[in-house]
Structures are given as C-alpha cells and as structure tokens.
Amino acid sequence: MxxxxxxxxxxxxxxxxxxxxxxxxxxxxxxxxxxxxxxDGRLLLGYSYFLPFFLKLQPGHIVIYGRTGSGKSNTAKLMAAKISRRLPVLILDWAGEYDLKSFEKLIPGRNFKLNPLQHIYGDLSEHIDFLVDLFGDIFQLSDPMKFMLRKSLKKAFKNTSSPLLADLLDTIDSVPIKSYYDHETKMAIKRRLTHLVEGYFERAFSGMSHDISYIFSRNIIIDLSVFRSVHVKILFNLILLKMLYDFVVSQKLFSSSVNHVIIIEEAWNIVPYRRLDYAPLLGERLFAELRKYGECIIAVSQSPVETSWSLAKNARIVIIHNILDKDVELIFGLNVNRPTSKLSPGEAYVIQDTNVKLVKFFEYNKTRDFFDKIKNVRFNRIFGKRKTTVDSHDQLPEIEFYY
Ligand SMILES: Nc1ncnc2c1ncn2[C@@H]1O[C@H](COP(=O)(O)OP(=O)(O)O)[C@@H](O)[C@H]1O
Ligand SMILES: [Mg+2]
Missing domain, CATH: 1.20.5 (Single alpha-helices involved in coiled-coils or other helix-helix interfaces)
Incomplete structure (x- = not known):
C-alpha cells in the first residue's frame, strides 16, 4: 500500500x-x-578578465607588438597551434624557436631549396621587375646597377625558362663593357650577389624550388636560423611571399574568407619603417595584395615605430604586449587604465574593429580545448557538416569564418 x-x-x-x-x-x-x-570559426586564446577571449580571423594581417620577453612568440605559437587544426599555416621561423606538433620542419639547404629567380605565373616582365626591386631593396643597388641587372635578367630568361642564380651571374659577366664605369657597376653587382651561389647558400638557392602547392597547403615551419645574414633571411621571406602571391593568383583563389595563414617573425625587416612620402617597399605591397586572396598574415614585431605606419593602421587586429607607452599613444592614440609598459608576459591589449580588450593569453603548450571540443562534436556528429579539423591539407579546406 x-x-x-x-x-x-x-x-x-x-x-x-x-x-x-x-x-x-x-x-x-x-x-x-x-x-x-x-x-564558431573563432579561436579561444585566453581570458579577458573572467570571460573567455575569442579571436576572429579575417583576411588581411594581424600584428603582434611587444618588447623581447613580453610574450609575442608565445601568442603567435598559440595562434599557429589553434589555427593549424583548421587551416594550413606556414611559419617563417627567423630564430629557429618554433617546434609545434603536426608541423613539418623545412630547413633551407638541407631538406628545402628555393630558386629565387623561378617564374611561376603571370607576365615575365612583371616578374623581372619584381626581381630587380627585390635585389635592389635588399642589397641597396644603385640605379645603374638595377639597369644592368634588368638587362642581364632578360637575357638569362631568354636562354632558359628557369635560370639559376649562377646562370644570372654568368650572364652579368657576359654584359659588354663600354667604360670603366660599366666595369665598376658590374663588379658591384657581382660583389653583392656572388655569396648567394657559394657554400651553404648554394645548397639553399640552387635547383628547382620545392613544390609550391605542397608548401602552401600544409602546416610547415621554415627554419631561417640556418642563415646568419639578415639580408638572406629577408630575401627568403620576400621570395616566399611572392611565390605565395603567384600561387594564389594562378589558382584564382580570390576569397573573402581565410584560406591560409602565414606567420612572420621579426616583421620590421620585411615591412620596415618608411617616411610617409616614400613609396611602399616590396613587403608592404605584398601584404596588401595577399589579403584579396584569403591570406591572413600574422606579423610579429617589437614596436610599431619600427615598422611601416601602414602595418599598424591597416591591420585587422593589433595585439599589443608590453611596449613603451609613448609608442602606443603615438601610433594608436590608445588611452588605457593600465599602461602597456606595465603588462606582464602574456598580457596584451587586443584592438579589433573599435574594441579594445585586455587579454591574458594562454601558454601555447598548455591546452584548454573545451570550446574546440564542443565545436568538433557539433561539426562531426550532431549536424554532420564540414569538419573543423583538417588532418591532411591536400586541398585548401573550404572553411568559412563567421563574423
Ligand atoms: N601567455 C603567457 N603566460 C605566461 N607566461 C608567458 C606567456 N607568454 C610568454 N610567457 C613567458 O615569457 C617568456 C618570453 O615569451 P616569448 O613569447 O618568447 O616572448 P617574446 O617573443 O616577446 O620575446 C616565456 O618564456 C614565458 O616564460
Ligand atoms: Mg620572440
């Protein structure tokens, strides 16, 4: 009962x-x-006070500023680790400090070669213009030197469709000399370029370049620390950016969503400070062009006053770790309660659209993947939509980011 x-x-x-x-x-x-x-489509990177902080990825560039030891590389590594699960990421590792799971490491001269002259796509005369600008900017060639270099490049490309640097030097050698001044110009170019075809550089710069689609469709770290010369590192960076540009143009990957991410350390070497009345240099032009093709460039640099003003002004997202207060005020006019010079490692102001948030980033090697797991469950099991994880980047994944 x-x-x-x-x-x-x-x-x-x-x-x-x-x-x-x-x-x-x-x-x-x-x-x-x-x-x-x-x-969805956002990266959980840390906390803003007690709330989780998500970052929206958009084509264009993100800049991470901060003095040495402020946590810039940690933030870049954290982003690389998170993004690489969904999109291919290429890291141009200036100091050889990146070692991330699921990334393949390429070491120039050992398991990676690049032919700086290789013409991939588009008009040959534009490619020659690019090469003249490239060598001209990096090795500070005078106008007569650039003129002679252009003539030699044209001749070298007539003889073969993909000349090597050694072929170019031979062609420069064969340029007829009409005066002592011509001789001086020729010798000056040779002095600047000869070391690129000798010793270690010869191994890195001779032979056909790696398969371009391979490099831009996988998670790759290119270790540039094998080069001692800053000039050669810059050369390598700019050639890769140009190859990426040619590749995306040839594939007609015009896109309003992010297709591929590239991380550039020590970016002041690639997009250096310039006077406002000077024309932008190659790196700056490539940054601007690449955004149309769904590229997201993450540029890591020490201070906004060392890079071109356009890098800070045109960035989609600016992450400011510990830097001098006067630099922040000068470039961003940012008025914040806690001065940037007082931020501890891993803390940063994040400026996105008109929002400014103080964020404490996670340490990249400590995973906090709660939200990622929810998203994977949703994509793979509940709704049966596209996967968020991309194990093999044989094709550029068609993942859109929602804003
Ligand atoms: N988000 C973080 N949380 C805690 N400690 C951090 C964080 N980011 C960086 N650090 C500490 O600061 C040190 C320097 O970081 P790093 O990213 O190499 O700085 P940078 O690239 O600006 O020189 C790291 O070794 C680590 O101990
Ligand atoms: Mg660093």
Missing part, C-alpha cells in the same frame, strides 16, 4: 515536472547552440 502510494506520487510529480524539464532542456540546447554559433 505504502509502495503504491510512493509510486503514484512519483509518477504524478514527474508529470507535473514535465513542462519544467522540457523548458529546461530547450533552454539548455538554446544556450549550447548560441555558444557554438558565437565561438
């Missing part, structure tokens, strides 16, 4: 609770779906 009573009570109470249970589960699902929607 007593048992019956309990059973009846239990059944009745269950019925009376049914509307509440239904409403609760509906609300729970709604909150879950909203959370997934908000976090």
């Amino acid at each position: 007593l048992l019956n009573y309990y059973i009846i009570l239990d059944y009745d109470s269950l019925l009376s609770f049914l509307p509440f249970i239904t409403i609760f589960s509906l609300l729970f699902s709604l909150v879950l779906v909203i959370t997934i929607k908000i976090t």
Whole structure:
C-alpha cells in the first residue's frame, strides 16, 4: 500500500515536472547552440578578465607588438597551434624557436631549396621587375646597377625558362663593357650577389624550388636560423611571399574568407619603417595584395615605430604586449587604465574593429580545448557538416569564418 502510494506520487510529480524539464532542456540546447554559433570559426586564446577571449580571423594581417620577453612568440605559437587544426599555416621561423606538433620542419639547404629567380605565373616582365626591386631593396643597388641587372635578367630568361642564380651571374659577366664605369657597376653587382651561389647558400638557392602547392597547403615551419645574414633571411621571406602571391593568383583563389595563414617573425625587416612620402617597399605591397586572396598574415614585431605606419593602421587586429607607452599613444592614440609598459608576459591589449580588450593569453603548450571540443562534436556528429579539423591539407579546406 505504502509502495503504491510512493509510486503514484512519483509518477504524478514527474508529470507535473514535465513542462519544467522540457523548458529546461530547450533552454539548455538554446544556450549550447548560441555558444557554438558565437565561438564558431573563432579561436579561444585566453581570458579577458573572467570571460573567455575569442579571436576572429579575417583576411588581411594581424600584428603582434611587444618588447623581447613580453610574450609575442608565445601568442603567435598559440595562434599557429589553434589555427593549424583548421587551416594550413606556414611559419617563417627567423630564430629557429618554433617546434609545434603536426608541423613539418623545412630547413633551407638541407631538406628545402628555393630558386629565387623561378617564374611561376603571370607576365615575365612583371616578374623581372619584381626581381630587380627585390635585389635592389635588399642589397641597396644603385640605379645603374638595377639597369644592368634588368638587362642581364632578360637575357638569362631568354636562354632558359628557369635560370639559376649562377646562370644570372654568368650572364652579368657576359654584359659588354663600354667604360670603366660599366666595369665598376658590374663588379658591384657581382660583389653583392656572388655569396648567394657559394657554400651553404648554394645548397639553399640552387635547383628547382620545392613544390609550391605542397608548401602552401600544409602546416610547415621554415627554419631561417640556418642563415646568419639578415639580408638572406629577408630575401627568403620576400621570395616566399611572392611565390605565395603567384600561387594564389594562378589558382584564382580570390576569397573573402581565410584560406591560409602565414606567420612572420621579426616583421620590421620585411615591412620596415618608411617616411610617409616614400613609396611602399616590396613587403608592404605584398601584404596588401595577399589579403584579396584569403591570406591572413600574422606579423610579429617589437614596436610599431619600427615598422611601416601602414602595418599598424591597416591591420585587422593589433595585439599589443608590453611596449613603451609613448609608442602606443603615438601610433594608436590608445588611452588605457593600465599602461602597456606595465603588462606582464602574456598580457596584451587586443584592438579589433573599435574594441579594445585586455587579454591574458594562454601558454601555447598548455591546452584548454573545451570550446574546440564542443565545436568538433557539433561539426562531426550532431549536424554532420564540414569538419573543423583538417588532418591532411591536400586541398585548401573550404572553411568559412563567421563574423
Ligand atoms: N601567455 C603567457 N603566460 C605566461 N607566461 C608567458 C606567456 N607568454 C610568454 N610567457 C613567458 O615569457 C617568456 C618570453 O615569451 P616569448 O613569447 O618568447 O616572448 P617574446 O617573443 O616577446 O620575446 C616565456 O618564456 C614565458 O616564460
Ligand atoms: Mg620572440
């Protein structure tokens, strides 16, 4: 009798609770779906006070500023680790400090070669213009030297469709000399370029370049620390950016969503400070062009006053770790309670659109993947949509980012 009573009570109470249970589960699902929607396509990178901080990726560039030891590379590594699960990432590792899981390491001269002259796509005379600008900017060639270099390049490309640097030097050698001044010009170019065809550089710069589509469709670290010369590192960086540009143009990968991410350390070498009345240099021009093709460049640099003003002004996202307060004021006019010079390692102001947030970034080697897991469950199991994880980047994944 007593048992019956309990059973009846239990059944009745269950019925009376049914509307509440239904409403609760509906609300729970709604909150879950909203959370997934908000976090979808965004990277969980840290905390802003007590709230999780998500970053929206967009084509264009992101700049990370900060003095040495402020946490710039950690932030870049964290972003690389998170992004690489969805999109191919290429890291141009200036100091040889990147070692990330699921990334392949390429070492110039050992398992990686690049022919700086290789013409991939487009008009040959434009390619020659690029090469003249490239060598001209890096090795500070005078106008007569650039003129002679252009003539030699034209001749070298006539003889073969993909000349090597050694072929170019031979062609420069064969340029007829009409005066002592011509001789001086020729010798000056040779002095600047000869070391690129000798010793270690010869191994890195001779032979056909690696398969371009391979480099830009996988997670790759290129270790530039094998080069001692800053000039050669810059040369390597700029050639890779140009190859990427030629590649995306040839593939007609015109895109309003991010297709590929490239991380450039010590970016002041690639997009250096310039006077406002001077024309932008190659690196700056390539940054601007690449954004049209769904490229997201993450540039890491010490201070905004060392890079071109356009890098800071045109960035989609600016991450400011510990730097001098006067630099922040000068470039961004940022007025914040906590001065940037007082930020501890891993803390930064993040400027995105008109929002400014103080963020404490995670350490890249400590995973906090709660939100990533929710997203994977949603994509792979619940809705059966596209995967968010890309194990093999045989093709550029078609993942859109929602804003
Ligand atoms: N988000 C973080 N949380 C805690 N410590 C950090 C964080 N980021 C960096 N650090 C500390 O600061 C040191 C320097 O970081 P790093 O990223 O190499 O700085 P940078 O590239 O600006 O020179 C790291 O070795 C680490 O100990
Ligand atoms: Mg660093």
